[in-house]
Amino acid sequence: MNDNWVFHNGKSISRVREDFPILQHKLNLKGGIAPVDLVYLDTAATAQKPLQVIDAVNRYYTRQNSNVHRALHTLGEEATAVYEGTREKIRSFINALHRHEIVFTKNTTESINLLASSYGSSFKPGDEVLLTEMEHHSNLVPWQLLSEKTGCTLKFIPIDQNGELELDQLDQLLTERTVFVGVMHVSNVFGTINNIELIIKKAHALNIPVLIDGAQSSPHMQIDVQALDCDFFAFSGHKLYGPMGIGVLYGKEEYLESMPPFMGGGDMIRSVKLTGSTWNELPWKFEAGTPNVGGAAGLGSAIDYINELSFESICNYEDMLTEYAGKLLSGIKNIKLYGPDGDRAGVFSFTHDDLHPHDMAQFLDRFGIAVRAGHHCAQPAMRKLKVSSMARASLAFYNTRSEIEYLVEKINAAGEYFSNGI
Amino acid sequence: MNDNWVFHNGKSISRVREDFPILQHKLNLKGGIAPVDLVYLDTAATAQKPLQVIDAVNRYYTRQNSNVHRALHTLGEEATAVYEGTREKIRSFINALHRHEIVFTKNTTESINLLASSYGSSFKPGDEVLLTEMEHHSNLVPWQLLSEKTGCTLKFIPIDQNGELELDQLDQLLTERTVFVGVMHVSNVFGTINNIELIIKKAHALNIPVLIDGAQSSPHMQIDVQALDCDFFAFSGHKLYGPMGIGVLYGKEEYLESMPPFMGGGDMIRSVKLTGSTWNELPWKFEAGTPNVGGAAGLGSAIDYINELSFESICNYEDMLTEYAGKLLSGIKNIKLYGPDGDRAGVFSFTHDDLHPHDMAQFLDRFGIAVRAGHHCAQPAMRKLKVSSMARASLAFYNTRSEIEYLVEKINAAGEYFSNGI
Amino acid sequence: MAFDDLYQEIILDHAKHPRNKENLDFISDDEIHENPTCGDSVKIAVDFSKDGKLERVRFDGDGCAISTSSASMMTEIVEGKSKEAVLNMIKSFILIMRNEDESSLEDWGDLIALEGVIKYPLRVKCATLPWHALENALL
Amino acid sequence: MAFDDLYQEIILDHAKHPRNKENLDFISDDEIHENPTCGDSVKIAVDFSKDGKLERVRFDGDGCAISTSSASMMTEIVEGKSKEAVLNMIKSFILIMRNEDESSLEDWGDLIALEGVIKYPLRVKCATLPWHALENALL
Ligand SMILES: Cc1ncc(COP(=O)(O)O)c(C=O)c1O
Numbered sequence A, B: 001m002n003d004n005w006v007f008h009n010g011k012s013i014s015r016v017r018e019d020f021p022i023l024q025h026k027l028n029l030k031g032g033i034a035p036v037d038l039v040y041l042d043t044a045a046t047a048q049k050p051l052q053v054i055d056a057v058n059r060y061y062t063r064q065n066s067n068v069h070r071a072l073h074t075l076g077e078e079a080t081a082v083y084e085g086t087r088e089k090i091r092s093f094i095n096a097l098h099r100h101e102i103v104f105t106k107n108t109t110e111s112i113n114l115l116a117s118s119y120g121s122s123f124k125p126g127d128e129v130l131l132t133e134m135e136h137h138s139n140l141v142p143w144q145l146l147s148e149k150t151g152c153t154l155k156f157i158p159i160d161q162n163g164e165l166e167l168d169q170l171d172q173l174l175t176e177r178t179v180f181v182g183v184m185h186v187s188n189v190f191g192t193i194n195n196i197e198l199i200i201k202k203a204h205a206l207n208i209p210v211l212i213d214g215a216q217s218s219p220h221m222q223i224d225v226q227a228l229d230c231d232f233f234a235f236s237g238h239k240l241y242g243p244m245g246i247g248v249l250y251g252k253e254e255y256l257e258s259m260p261p262f263m264g265g266g267d268m269i270r271s272v273k274l275t276g277s278t279w280n281e282l283p284w285k286f287e288a289g290t291p292n293v294g295g296a297a298g299l300g301s302a303i304d305y306i307n308e309l310s311f312e313s314i315c316n317y318e319d320m321l322t323e324y325a326g327k328l329l330s331g332i333k334n335i336k337l338y339g340p341d342g343d344r345a346g347v348f349s350f351t352h353d354d355l356h357p358h359d360m361a362q363f364l365d366r367f368g369i370a371v372r373a374g375h376h377c378a379q380p381a382m383r384k385l386k387v388s389s390m391a392r393a394s395l396a397f398y399n400t401r402s403e404i405e406y407l408v409e410k411i412n413a414a415g416e417y418f419s420n421g422i
Numbered sequence C, D: 001m002a003f004d005d006l007y008q009e010i011i012l013d014h015a016k017h018p019r020n021k022e023n024l025d026f027i028s029d030d031e032i033h034e035n036p037t038c039g040d041s042v043k044i045a046v047d048f049s050k051d052g053k054l055e056r057v058r059f060d061g062d063g064c065a066i067s068t069s070s071a072s073m074m075t076e077i078v079e080g081k082s083k084e085a086v087l088n089m090i091k092s093f094i095l096i097m098r099n100e101d102e103s104s105l106e107d108w109g110d111l112i113a114l115e116g117v118i119k120y121p122l123r124v125k126c127a128t129l130p131w132h133a134l135e136n137a138l139l
């Protein structure tokens, strides 16, 4: 099967792959194995970056670098324009109503910690926070820390063996004591696309605000926070083809306005006295210290890149790849594939009867294939399914059908190596 | 006066300046003014980056990019080596005893918030935290937030009109109720180099731990945390010629071990259950979520760059520049220069009788000279001196005597423009 | 050139010789209006006439040429106007400065000199600071 | 090539047919030893003989070929040794694996097969996991 997709802007898949320098270099393996092509199937952990993003970071540091906001000089103005310009790009990218509803953080994890620590500071013993059993540790541990501090209780929407939410339990789990709901949009283990529309609707019927962990959805589907009507939405730049060290917390103005600051320091204040301080307006109230302007430069460029290919085109291609991968992977002997049967995202976790996921990942690496193995920061979900570790292949629009075929071939070879190798 | 310094490694000052791409480009000003050379005198806000740093970030994203720690594949191993390799470089740079005493944050501000929030969580009403009146908001507001939460009291070592600590009051201020001392090493307003050795000695005599805010000292003097015997030391990569979005908290093992985590999420856990979690070992206990590996790549390269020039050589040159600038600036008519008379760092804040610092900064910008104007995130110090705003010129080893002369010339011109302009 | 657009003579004049600037120490520091990015601050005192018009607006504070001249010109232009009219002017002025409204300041007397500020986004807060303070004083 | 260095026959053999691996459900989950980076876990049971030597060490758990074979070979080599001797062995083994001690595993029987792991820093934790667990069980 050959790879001949053309994206909306007329770029072929092979032309798109050329935008990603890391895919153009051979990978040097250990022990004198000849360099191989990289088959990068670990996008759910972090995405590779197009040249456009790398160049934007480069350009920032070679031409524009300065601290922001308080500098009246020309570089300060440029750096501020870069930083606030990316904020506007993100606003438009997720269709937020106001630019000041976009708070920069370092990653999804910080976004959620900010929220738990600030919004959650008013929770009381007896208050219930509803999460799900499939949450990434980043949308679980911050609430556990909060629960220890405030005495609030955590409850969980259960998952079934397919890694899907048992939403028939939602009505019982949402009570008059529920003060907050946090749920991941797309599972980084199962590829499940959760019915967040339903969850938001039911929570809102009881006036409960909802956080969507969009770390895995934001890179692969068009997000419209106003249409979703979610109250908070968190995601990471590095999973969205942008640089590391920059993330976002979207929050509705009314909530952000009412929340106390998270960290204290420069930029987030209005007036500081030794005896106490007042806070700056949104969004800066939540942005203490020198921000990652270089990261913002890259993230802005990543959004431009996505817009240039168009999300529709990216989704169409990724849907096709996902279906193809699902079909091929589920046909492999001795492989158990997790996640829903029907509609799903391009995240495939699996185990093999004859070898441990670590050994699978190590074997595949020998052929340049990068997959992840482990608990994927979702230990509670793993425990529920009684699996301690899975291998995971995750897709992006820079992958190809040939790469999937190669993965399948080498999974088969791994099975042979470990069952017949002795 | 010509600029003919040669650094230890044989590089001349003009050759060093060539390492900084931003200094090689003309600056485009507004309104059709012909492009001018950049005279960057705002290093205290953020430092410019040598090509070596920019290239390291670039190389990371084009050849090594991956998430860290949990990836068994070749890229994951490389990214982990980059990230942990920078940790080792920092350990050696500040001469910490153990690598796991180096915690990555996003900047000094986060480092101090982490500390206040984690170490400070056990403070009780009546406990006293001793700071100084000259602290940057980043070493003040986190303690104010903590004071609101825990009821601890903040006390302050006063400053005099020269921007120096009144250390004769130290013995009274350190009481049996003092549980923590936090003090800046070098003032970002006055250039004062505080006698932290004395403060640490006196605090330790009472078994009180001491944080040094090294944001302004780490780029300009050799730090040895073991010789200083400070318990915590915080600094920012972006002020150390590294990228934005990466900072450091050094802490002595015994303290870090005893402290609860700051943020919850991936990487900082040992084991997560729905009902509670246990924490990873140092330093990862404090590093939740995907770290800024690209930032670490750049910061590691910045440290290599500094080591290559050698700190001794950098200090010698910067001392000479500082003395020169002090002499010239203090001679300008109608200028009031703040800070100590004697030994000081290359940070010069000043006001002009005839024009406001904003207007000064704006005027200088017209000639490509980047200085900062405002309260420099030190409002309490400004209030104490009854000044609402100062202009500030700050130096680095890429500056020259000619640049200082140019600054002085244009400060004079600004005075004329605003007093005779009408 | 842009720099002289910013510092037009009229601005320098108002900055050197601000109108309606007085010591307002009787206003508590809590009612001071501050620009968090720089530390500049301004206090405003408003006197109403019997028919509810603004009789006189005075200001005090420490600011750059842009904010001082803006305050000075503001106190002149709002004199004799009704509270509602002034609140509307404040809204318009802020939008124009932020470049969110493309109207000109042509009919605003001396204030037209502040149009040069629009090109300097980081100085917009200087120009609008006294207007925000007046809004606070009126609400 | 390096990959076959890592997965030598002896390792694959111990991984497929681990010695001294038994169901240890009687040990509470709280005493389980986990590798936080991957979720692998191991439990250890130690029987002492009358003269204080390790009579038998058994393990249970879920691990990759590296950690399982390491556990299997470990249980064999420590048998009959004193507690102190074993604690010293654990220390040495961990240092060697972390490449902080350049001694060889030459005199360690089958365990020499694990030397290939040293080149794979992210797998070192796999190899040392059961050793940490044994240390815990002895202390
Ligand atoms: C003395 C001092 N402390 C703390 C900071 C805060 O650093 P950052 O903004 O990188 O967190 C600064 C920088 O502005 C500083 O000069």
Ligand SMILES: Cc1ncc(COP(=O)(O)O)c(C=O)c1O
Binding pocket: A044, A045, A107, A108, A109, A110, A136, A138, A139, A184, A186, A187, A188, A213, A215, A216, A236, A377, B266, B288, B289, B290, B291
């Ligand atoms: C669903 C989900 N939530 C949160 C995170 C945490 O993201 P980050 O590590 O960028 O903070 C991840 C990524 O690993 C994720 O997949």
